[in-house]
Structures are given as structure tokens and as C-alpha cells.
Amino acid sequence: MDSPYTLNRGPNAGEEQRLHNQHYNMWMPVAKHLLPPHIFGSLVELDHPPAIADLATGTGIWLRDLAAKLPSNARLDGYDYDPSKFIEASELPDNVRLLSGDILKPFSERLRAQYDVIHVRMLILGLKADQWAEAARNIKMLLRPGGWLVWEDYGHSGITCVPVTKEFALWSNAEVQYARSVGRDIM
Ligand SMILES: C[S@@+](CC[C@H](N)C(=O)[O-])C[C@H]1O[C@@H](n2cnc3c(N)ncnc32)[C@H](O)[C@@H]1O
DSSP: OOOOOOTTSSOHHHHHHHHHHIIIIIIHHHHOSSSOHHHHHHHHTOSSOOEEEEETOTTSHHHHHHHTTSOTTOEEEEEESOGGGOOOGGGSOTTEEEEEOOTTSOOOGGGTTOEEEEEEEOOTTTOBGGGHHHHHHHHHTTEEEEEEEEEEOOOGGGOOOSSOOHHHHHHHHHHHHHHHHHTBOOO
16 A cells, blocks of 8 residues: 555554554643543533544544444544454444545545544654645535534654654654655654
């Protein structure tokens, strides 16, 4: 697959575990909420069942946790170009669907204006510097008028380890060199 994303290339079980550790032990303690409270609040006030899409969903862990907080008629669709990491359908609530989808390709017309909230998290390693606008255009067509885009991300300078170890420094150096060679934004 022609993609600058590096972390799909090892054994799947390890990557799935890493994504779940990252969700529970790194991201949620900092973010505190799955969605900003005013956006979550707007979902429960809608005059129709809420529809949420999680793009580059990974295993689908964020959607699975969000489903537990929303009514069972909410629609929760996750998309990733690598479906091999998806949580098994039997381990998901019935209203969570995980589907193949590349954020860099236009989504099907039947998905136009389907979602009240689009969520994207941690795509910094997956996009080249000149691909962010294209991704944003593809995302925009999925949003209902008045809907919310919630994009959580970070920069290369935010990836660290305390205390810095020799192994981290070696990985970080290789990662930045690779990022530069494929045209990722390394700021
Ligand atoms: C760091 S993981 C984050 C996964 C998930 N958002 C989370 O926070 O747990 C990045 C994800 O982006 C996906 N990805 C990378 N490039 C993509 C693309 N062009 N379209 C869709 N998914 C992509 C990868 O397969 C991977 O699952």
C-alpha cells in the first residue's frame, strides 16, 4: 500500500494492543472526554438519532467506548484503509459498524451529509504535508450542515519519552528521517 503510515507493518496483535494502550493509558487521561462535552451534549439534543463517523479508526476502540454512552439507535461508523486491525463484530455493539475507507479518496455519494460528528484521531503519521487539505475536503462532504469535525492530533515534537532512552532516541531519529523522505510534516 502506498502510504507514509509506518505502524501497520508489524504483527497485528501487537499493534492492536498498542492502540488500546494508547487510548486508555495515554490519550484518555489527557483528553478526559471522548468528545468535548458541548459537542456530546449537542448529540443528545438532536431531533434524529445521532450519526457519528470515526475516520482512520484503527481498531474502533474510540467508537466502541462512545457507543456505551449513546442511545442504542445511534449510528456509529468507523472507517480505516486497513480493516485487519478491526475489533471483531461479535465484540461490538450492534450499532457499531467498521468499514474499509481511505480518507484520501472521495467517499461514496450515498454518504454525503450523513454524519452529525466526524472524529479523527492521530493521523500525523499517516499524511504527507500536502495531503491534509485533500483529507479535509473528503471529510467535509460527510458532514451534515451544522455538524462538528473533532480532529485530535499532535506534532512530531510532541512525541517523547521521559526519561529519553537510547532506544527512543534511535527510533525517533529514524522516524524523522523517514518522515522527511516521504514528505510528512515533521513540525
Ligand atoms: C495512530 S493510528 C490511530 C487509530 C485511531 N484513530 C485511534 O486513535 O486509536 C492511525 C490509523 O490511521 C490509519 N490510516 C492511515 N492512513 C489512512 C488513510 N489514508 N485512510 C484511512 N485510514 C488511514 C491507520 O491504518 C491507523 O489505523
